[in-house]
Amino acid sequence: MTPEQTPPVGPVQVYANGFQMGLTNADVTILLQFNGKPFQSLNISPIIAKTMAVGLLECVEKFEKATGQKIPVTGEVDEAFKKAGFLASPALRA
Numbered sequence: 001m002t003p004e005q006t007p008p009v010g011p012v013q014v015y016a017n018g019f020q021m022g023l024t025n026a027d028v029t030i031l032l033q034f035n036g037k038p039f040q041s042l043n044i045s046p047i048i049a050k051t052m053a054v055g056l057l058e059c060v061e062k063f064e065k066a067t068g069q070k071i072p073v074t075g076e077v078d079e080a081f082k083k084a085g086f087l088a089s090p091a092l093r094a
Helices: 046-067 074-084
Strands: 018-023 028-034 037-044
Touching: 028 046, 037 046
Parallel strands: none
Antiparallel strands: 018 028, 028 037
C-alpha cells in the first residue's frame, strides 16, 4: 500500500473561522479559512452537501433552543458592527 492509499489513523481535528464555497456540476467545494487564509478544502457531492447542511442547521437549532439565544450569521454581525461604528474584519467573514 502506498502512502497515498493509506487512510489517516483517526479523525483529523481542524478549526476554521471562515470559509468559501464553490460548486461544479459534480461537486461542492468548501474552502476552510483561518483568519482569512485558506488552509483546507473539502470536496463533497451535492447530496452529501445538502445532508450536511440539514444536519448543521439541526445542531444550531438545538443549541438555540437549549440556550434561548439566536446565533447570528456573519452578515448580521457585520451589520450590527456597522451600526455600532465598528468595522467588521473581512478576514473573518464567510
